[in-house]
Amino acid sequence: MVTDQNHSYIDKHDSSSSTRIFGLDEQNAKVYSVLSREIGALDKKLDNYHSEYNSLKKAVKRLERDVGTQKIELDDLDECVDRETVVDLIHEIIPSLINEKGKSSSDSSNSSEEFDSVKTGSGENNLEKTILALSNELQKMRTEAEWRNETASQAGSNRFSSTSHVSMGQYFEYTDEYETYWVEFTALFNNRRKRESRSPTQMYNILSIEIGLSASTLASFYRHQKSPRRTSVDKIIEWVEKEGNKK
Known part of the structure; x- marks a missing residue:
């Protein structure tokens, strides 16, 4: 009798253990x-x-390549034209030519001298126009280089932006009066910008x-x-004369 009870207890214990183990296995499986x-x-997220990451890495390489291209173009331009020296020198030459022309005209006293003065003045005028044209071209190159440099420095705000092609827009032809004040304005603008960094x-x-005047109006005038x-020109002339008197 005792033996049967023991067997019954063992069977129940084994059954309970099996159920508990099976339950744990099922829970572990879930x-x-x-x-x-x-x-x-x-x-999948990884x-x-x-x-x-690979896409961003490629975009960064493209941006670095674009910036490198801009630096090479600026270096090439600097090798062709020493902008700081040549343009400033031309701005100094033009006023001296105008002063010499005025002195030549005031020193004329007879018809022969007047005739010689006319020929001299004509020659100086041609030289002045030639130098002015050269000044305009160099100033245009200088402005474009500065614009490219500024655009390249701002390209980092957009990792997908490309600065390989920067358009200067239309180069407008000014009248002689406008051209004269444009030369003076750009010279004063550049000197002051350099001085104030x-x-x-x-x-x-x-x-x-x-x-x-608006900044965009001044920028378009500076860039020709x-x-x-x-x-607008009257205001620019007033500023040029006022700024020139500070020298």
Whole structure:
């Protein structure tokens, strides 16, 4: 009798243990299944991050290549034209030629001398126009180089931007009067910008307040892109004369 009771107790104990073990196995299987799904999702995210990283890495290389191209173009331009020296020298030569022409005209006293003065003045006028044309071309190159440099420095704000092709826009032909004040304006603009260590954009904003014209109007006049209105030119002339008297 005792033996039967013992067997009955053992059978119940084994049955209870088996049920408990089976329950644990089933729970573990569910946990394993959930973890497997989560690991799979994480693996997929990791693959996506890796793909995005490769795309960003390629974009950075493209940007570095574009910036490098801009630096090479600027270096080539600097080798062709010493902008700081040549343009400033031309701005110094032109006023001296105008002064010499005025002295030559005032020293004439007879018809023969007047005739010689006319010929001399004509020759100086041709030389003046030649130098002025050269000044315009060099100033245009200088402005374009500065514009390219400023654009390249701002390209970092957009990793997909390309600065390989920067258009200067239309190069507008000015009248002789406008051209004269353009030369003086650009000379004063560049000297002051260099002296105060400012960017072109900063200088446009400062002069916009001083002159009373918009920064875009001053920029288009500086870049020789648009012929300003007469009222705008009058304000620029007033500023040029005022700024020139500070020297």
